[in-house]
Amino acid sequence: MDLETYLRSKGVRKEEVVVELNLEIIEPERWKETKLKENDNLEILRFMGGGR
Amino acid sequence: MRDILTVGGLEIENRLIIGTGKFPNYRIMEEAIRRSGAQVVTIALRRMDFDSREENILNYIPKGCILMPNTSGARNAEEAVRIARIARAAGCGNWVKIEVITDQRYLMPDNEETIKATYTLAKEGFAVFPYMNPDLIVAKRLVEAGAAAVMPLGSPIGSNRGLKTKEMIRILIHEVELPIIVDAGIGRPSEAAEAMEMGAAAVLVNTAIATARDPVSMAQAFSMGVRAGRMAYLAGLASTKEFAEASSPLTGFLGR
Numbered sequence A: 001m002d003l004e005t006y007l008r009s010k011g012v013r014k015e016e017v018v019v020e021l022n023l024e025i026i027e028p029e030r031w032k033e034t035k036l037k038e039n040d041n042l043e044i045l046r047f048m049g050g051g052r
Numbered sequence B: 001m002r003d004i005l006t007v008g009g010l011e012i013e014n015r016l017i018i019g020t021g022k023f024p025n026y027r028i029m030e031e032a033i034r035r036s037g038a039q040v041v042t043i044a045l046r047r048m049d050f051d052s053r054e055e056n057i058l059n060y061i062p063k064g065c066i067l068m069p070n071t072s073g074a075r076n077a078e079e080a081v082r083i084a085r086i087a088r089a090a091g092c093g094n095w096v097k098i099e100v101i102t103d104q105r106y107l108m109p110d111n112e113e114t115i116k117a118t119y120t121l122a123k124e125g126f127a128v129f130p131y132m133n134p135d136l137i138v139a140k141r142l143v144e145a146g147a148a149a150v151m152p153l154g155s156p157i158g159s160n161r162g163l164k165t166k167e168m169i170r171i172l173i174h175e176v177e178l179p180i181i182v183d184a185g186i187g188r189p190s191e192a193a194e195a196m197e198m199g200a201a202a203v204l205v206n207t208a209i210a211t212a213r214d215p216v217s218m219a220q221a222f223s224m225g226v227r228a229g230r231m232a233y234l235a236g237l238a239s240t241k242e243f244a245e246a247s248s249p250l251t252g253f254l255g256r
Helices: A003-009 B026-036 B077-089 B111-123 B136-145 B166-175 B189-198 B215-235
Strands: A018-021 A024-026 A042-049 B005-007 B010-012 B016-019 B040-047 B066-069 B095-098 B127-132 B181-183 B202-205
Touching (some): A003 A018, B016 B026, B026 B215, B040 B077, B077 B095, B077 B111, B111 B136, B189 B215, B202 B215
Parallel strands (some): B016 B040, B040 B066, B181 B202
Antiparallel strands (some): A042 B040
């Protein structure tokens, strides 16, 4: 499955997240062409209030 | 003549920086930022939780505010660098506050890892704002590392204990050429004013505003405190004396 399809299935909008796949940041323009593989480490990150 | 703080390549006039954690909700946070006139806010990066669909905090930060993402959660320089790069990729500018904390009881920052992260991120073009435990030698290393400012703690995060590290902060203000931004533990507007009277360039306040009964008014009070302290500093505070000095000369009556 490609990243864009996966994220859309989770209801994620591109303006609100940053995606890191196997420690590499993947910009929204590359989501469609990026395929997810088994054992991939996918982080979907967003901003929130606070600090420590 | 306007009193402007030039730091990290940008100019700011309001020297109160607000941390966005712990507010009752984002609407109150937004109103507090507006009422205070703060131009810089800190935000954190976290893993998205698909089960609790929280709103996007960026929708509640007034347009024109400068974002200072922090590396909270980082336990070492490598993690801090990783978070900083992600934050920049999210498109919120090149400012980053380095927060490297492993101590869970006092949330004391790891000065050594902070220095390492500063070197790396400054070389990558970030405007680096390192949060640190005030120590002159560490501050000098941060200057060498290319930091945009130095952010010494006043007292533990969230403790509202004020400027417990006052003497160390004073040394930094005197000896370090970069803006000194006091961050953590400021519990009252009077304490923010005190930091500014000492010559701090700015202060960062979160808990004392966000957890006040009326955060919006408290944000305004802090803003006023910061302005008062800054104005007093610029006006040249009078020296303290050991003995009294009468305000008016003796009048020459009453037998004197």
